[in-house]
Amino acid sequence: MLIAQNKSSNDQAEIKPITITPMNLARIKNEGWLYTLAFLLALSLRTIQLGAFPLTDAEAAPALQALKIVMGSRPELGPQPAYIHLTALLFFIFGSSNFMARLVPALAGSALVFVPYLFREQIKPVPAVLLAFIFAIEPGLLALSRQAASSILAITCLLFTWGFWNQKRFGPAGFFAALAALSGPASWAGLLGIGITWAIREGIESRRDKDAEASDPDRDQFSQEDSAQKNSKPSERGLWFADPHSRTAVLVPFFLTFITAGSLFFFSPNGLSAALASVPEYFLSWGRFSGVQPGRVLASLLIYQPPALLFAGLAIWRGWREGSRLAISLSPWMLIAMLLVVFLPFRQMGDLGWVLIPLWTLAAMEMIHYMEILPEERREVAGLVLLIFLILVFAWFDLAGLNWTPIPTPMASLRIWLFFGSLFLIVLSILLVALGWSSSTARLGGIWGVSLTLGLFTIAGTLGAAGLRGINNPELWWLNGQPAQGSLLIETADDLSEWSTGDDHALAVVIAGVDSPALEWALRKHPVSVADTVDMSSSPPLVITGLEANPSLADSYRGQDFTWRQTPAWDSAQFSDWLRWITLRQMPTGGDSVILWARNDLFLDAKAIP
Template sequence: MANKKQITFENFSYLIIFGLALLVRLLMLGKAPLGEFEATWAYQAWELAQGQTSHVGLQASYLTLTEGLFSLFTSSNALARFWPAVIGSFIVCFPFFFRAKLGQKAALVMALGLALDPGLVAVSRLAGGPILALVFSLLAMGFYYLKKPVWAMIFGGLALFAGPALWMGALGLALTFGVSHLAGAFEWSTHIRAWFSTSPSGSAGKRSFPWGFALALGVVTMQGTLFLQHYQGLSAWLDALPAYAAGWVHPSGVHAVRLLAALLVYQPLALIFGLIAAGRAWVTGEKTARFLSIWFVSALALGLLYPGRQVYDLIWALVPLWALAAMELIRGLETVKSFLVTRIHAASIFVLFALTWLSFVTLVTTGVGDDKWWLRWVVMGATLLLIGLATSIVHAGWSWPVAKKGLVVGVCAAFGTYLLAAMVGAAYLRPANPQELWHPGSGGVQMELLQESLGEFGLLTTGRQDNLDFIIIGDSEVLRWGLRQYPNSHFREAMPAQTRPAFVLSPLTEIAQPWTTSYNGQDFVLETSSAWAGNIDFNWMKWLAFRDAPLDQEKVVLWVRHDAFPGVETSDTPPASSEEGVIEE
């Protein structure tokens, strides 16, 4: 009988972790409305599905995949985010590919960290975000390491069509390999000889390689053009490089401090153990950890130095950081077998961290104006000192390995709980909210209310909710996406000079225009964005505890001409011209 492959406990664990990653990314995916950034890409995909345009933007992978969904199903916020969420879940495969280098247990811990990381989960739920570039690149690296060049070429080609974010990661990896070679953590000659010595080199391998290359080229071409419907998608990767280069000239306005704040606030568990592992590697000479530390520093440095930076550029640094943290966690957990004193020590550390956090929240709630606010700082400091004291007592009474394991388990439990809370807040409690650092903005805050108002006026005047004829002054991707089901909506740069349409949507800045005297208006919040001036210069303690931070609101006003209301006689307002595509009265 032929030997059948059996699912091992390790493989089953990866399946469970992948299912968990998929669940947390898909749960309540359509709850938050699309912001300007997301709506830009979602609306392009919808236009492609409707046949209204043949232009394929920079992110051909996202656009063609999402167009396929919109062609089969009704477009929605959830479907606009579907492929980033699903593909983002495959990030847990990366440690599986490199488990021989990382160690089996460390690879499992890394996979779990990548599955639940707040930043990676939040960015995976972002339509048009950089997660496709990251995951496709990691899969290409993994298959290359496993000596599977065809699969490596397929995912490498898909990464090329994932937009400008690819070049941020590619530049970081190029810098990593160069510095690692100089530091002795990676040797090109040794690597190349090892790769070719174990790769298919026989006659069968040589004959199959051209066919494999043709297959990879065909898959990438079909995906990039959505089965040969949009040939413009093939040039998207060429346009992505100039778009990334433009970011070195045109600043985004996102201060570098925000990237550091996101790293400290959302990834304390990975940061603590990752930095310990990096320091240990440079003392002991461990090449794998040295390479990972160089990768982390390179990706972080590029994100901080890049003028067109966004907080989500940090995802390239999170992968090596979690690899380092996982290696250090396993090293700390395997010192000795667990017994009663280790568990008591770990539980006491968890309780002390919880008390410290509760004291901090109480301080934020009561405010520094309280007469005894300074006493709470003393209590928090004393609580943290107790952690060191408890560890010293266990060290003196038993041994350092026993004390170390209890300390590692306690810190891991405390910051692991914090990580889950941060992930839930970023993904579910405050999805697509600029008060969470990972999101560029929140859009369509009152879009449903605006749609209801337009639907009521549509029923009143035409008998159908989606048949209302109105104009929209200005250009907003949020409105284009939110009102895409209104075929009689027309975008204009300004109010037509000789017409007064019955229904108008305009920015709040138009409220002082003379034509508004003939209308009644109601404002709606269209989008919220961060009001932080450059860096984090507000009450950071309140933000850390409750994510409470100042926001700017962009509003739109729905104007209804006076005589469009029931029971109001028609005024002498000049009628709207049919050439303008608005209601004629």
């Protein structure tokens, strides 16, 4: 509330109140178009070069199951029948490809930008629109959206269920609840975190009500009347179950969707059993180790989401201080989701998706508070932002220079002192602005200067998650075991087939002693058979084996090795390796190789060999 003083014609001061609507409460013109723009941005980032990278083993296994369904067989399905059946429909219509294998997660990740719209009454319109654009470019969610059979389908469907439930649109809520139940263990991981958060919130609300009753003696005379009124009608949360119409509106679309999508219109009925098996599969996974260390999970938050950590921390402090119900609900959800990822041994980077949702929601809510800058202090704020940006850019180049500076040397020590001196200069600049102008100017300029500069890390992570840097510049969010030379191996097999038969895919391939669904997927257009050893009596034209010696093949075959699974050495990386990856995205890698053996008579010079 501001007070404006206007002079009347008789020079008497008349005081009129002017109400300024906070930015987070303001209504937005063309709100629907903004969400559409966010969706198009998300879709573009998720589909650009979507099929450029070969599928990993984790991606290829469910993709092969979808392909086998299209070919008329009934394979044993994994615990993600929603992805498998939807992808099978795409394969049936458009054919199988890397792009089509990843299209369902890409569409699900793009649709995630509409989730804030369903909660705009709680989040408020402006933060909701801001959150939609954040979801569009968020590197972690983007990486999940570009991985076949990732957790993004479960995240999107479960949040849509919650959103439509929040708006009492029970039909769509039942539909998306069924898809979430068909989306595998990631749904149960999300439900577990949400359920624990709900229990904590109920405890906090109950404690708050008791404290209010104890501090307000006048409340006692109305307590019995209030209790009678509450018990005389069903609670709002239980209204759907108490009302037969609402109950039918939820359960009918749920079971129809669960049965039809889970069985692919009864063409693949074992999808229903696979969906039910996802519940014990999730809890059994607690006893298995995935190979992803907790430090890798925590490092990804610091590297990819530094602005979110900054603003979410401020939002939590503000929310608990002011008693914001939304902040008090989101902050334990974020913490519980993080604890589940860190302490459960079968952790995956995809599980962090459940952390990113409340993290960025808190950040978007807090960002709005720092967008309300008075006109008279905009120049000072902009100047401080520019100064901090330039200092941090200098510090970044100084840090990157350590990659070419031997440690320990005087030059390395100088660079380290310059780096920490730059950070001290930022703190000193903020303090001087607070003393010379105002604490508000220093606070706004400092926060925006640091967050906008750190936001460049998020943008860089977005480009990397989209694969625009290439497969040789790994990201923490990528799946392990990337087929580094997968495309080259397939091109070689196709060329050999064309030279000998005139058809790129006519030659049969035997995969001997190599357990790799990604290899089967890459060679799916060839007649492929998988065996433990090579049957030399059949003399197959093409054979793929491991890197171990094969003297029986060396006599009548020619071989070429290819780097197959490539995994960055995240767990064994030294400080210099991490520094080089942070600044240049270069990391030592390990993995295994395979050998493609081709029968001698397939080559053009075979007759010339005596």
